Amino acid sequence: MRAQLSADDVALLEAIAAQVGTPTYVYSADQIRARFQDFARALAPLDPLIAYAAKANSNIEIMRLLAGLGAGADIVSGGELRRAEVAGISPQRIVYSGVGKTTQELAAALDAELFQITLESLEEARELSSLAVAAGKAASAGLRVTPGIELSGGHQKISTGCTSTKFGIPLDEALSAWQEIHALPGIRLQGPAIHLGSQMLSLEPLRNGLELLDGFISLLKSEGFAMDTISVGGGLGVAYQTSDRAPPLHAYAELILSYASRWNARLILEPGRWLVAGAGRLLTRVIRVKQSAKKQFAILDAGMNDLMRPSLYDAWHEIAPVAIETGQSCVNYDLVGPICETSDIFGRDRPLPVLQSGDLVTIADTGAYASSMAGNYNSRGLAAEVLVENGRWRIVRRRQTLDDLLALESSL
Numbered sequence: 001m002r003a004q005l006s007a008d009d010v011a012l013l014e015a016i017a018a019q020v021g022t023p024t025y026v027y028s029a030d031q032i033r034a035r036f037q038d039f040a041r042a043l044a045p046l047d048p049l050i051a052y053a054a055k056a057n058s059n060i061e062i063m064r065l066l067a068g069l070g071a072g073a074d075i076v077s078g079g080e081l082r083r084a085e086v087a088g089i090s091p092q093r094i095v096y097s098g099v100g101k102t103t104q105e106l107a108a109a110l111d112a113e114l115f116q117i118t119l120e121s122l123e124e125a126r127e128l129s130s131l132a133v134a135a136g137k138a139a140s141a142g143l144r145v146t147p148g149i150e151l152s153g154g155h156q157k158i159s160t161g162c163t164s165t166k167f168g169i170p171l172d173e174a175l176s177a178w179q180e181i182h183a184l185p186g187i188r189l190q191g192p193a194i195h196l197g198s199q200m201l202s203l204e205p206l207r208n209g210l211e212l213l214d215g216f217i218s219l220l221k222s223e224g225f226a227m228d229t230i231s232v233g234g235g236l237g238v239a240y241q242t243s244d245r246a247p248p249l250h251a252y253a254e255l256i257l258s259y260a261s262r263w264n265a266r267l268i269l270e271p272g273r274w275l276v277a278g279a280g281r282l283l284t285r286v287i288r289v290k291q292s293a294k295k296q297f298a299i300l301d302a303g304m305n306d307l308m309r310p311s312l313y314d315a316w317h318e319i320a321p322v323a324i325e326t327g328q329s330c331v332n333y334d335l336v337g338p339i340c341e342t343s344d345i346f347g348r349d350r351p352l353p354v355l356q357s358g359d360l361v362t363i364a365d366t367g368a369y370a371s372s373m374a375g376n377y378n379s380r381g382l383a384a385e386v387l388v389e390n391g392r393w394r395i396v397r398r399r400q401t402l403d404d405l406l407a408l409e410s411s412l
């Protein structure tokens, strides 16, 4: 169990709920700062580019906070490029990954002169080449290779290193792809990239992936190719529940350093979840408690549109009431949202103190892949986001109103 909230935290969350409403994502700037600094310190011997994977949480204030600490960004869309620019991240610290960059997105990336556009196919490389030639530019590019590691992430849906994946180029085709891309005009091919999967709770898949990447690097070198960058992606997992054994940062760093120290190229890391997951809570209110012969449901005002992870990946998040009186007996609740889907459930049979309508509840570890994956299902507006810093809080995204939503439909 996570440590119980302090009296100050309870007062803070109650004030936020009263003034901003619920559901609201509440982030701790101090925790994000501490995580980034720990990460940077552990990898410092190689002075890497730490390109924060913006998809984990692309709130501009969070990106700005990380940029201020020295982070770059790993982006996957024109939208994230815009956010990175607004957050003040220099193009020379931006890496652009993604299997389906559109022509417009490639052109924008070229125009912005990013540090690296990581290519995921020969077809994409050919298109980038012709765009670059037409624009009279040379794009700095990486090539994503897929080592063929099965189940490299915390769930099959977030494992990306296997051979059947849409991502990257399989290792056994990578040398010929490299040779072809290297010969294309308008592209400066500067290094290979891997990303095996997300929420890795074991370092073994990464060790295997690094070994295979290392072999590929040696092959490229023996063919006379030089490398300026090597990206090892993101993926370091976090403990969502006490039974999760997340690899310690130092073990992860030691593993990366043991390979990267002999590569003699700029190391790129793309951490997302590890930096921000634990720094966020989704603050929600119990709409009502519903009893049936078999079940007690606590229906929350947050829904699967605010946090997709449990319904999409059967992910576990700790759920706890904000104010807990000592000595209360527990009841097993199914904590559900108000959305018309059976999959709109955050936790099953969770023993919690007796809940009542109006009670505040938080869903923990929702700093990553919660708000950034949210949607408008059931015509629900996006929740507000609040950043807490030095005991003070401010709204970093206002709640989306129904007027905001309806304004997009031209028939009105």
Ligand code: LLP
Binding pocket: 053, 056, 074, 097, 098, 158, 195, 197, 198, 199, 233, 234, 235, 236, 270, 271, 272, 273, 274, 309, 313, 368, 369, 373
């Ligand atoms: N680099 C690339 C190329 C990626 O595709 C990703 C994540 C990352 C870095 C960052 O990975 P991280 O350090 O955050 O594990 N929605 C899922 C996670 C999807 C991750 C996709 N790619 C979830 O909620 O678990």
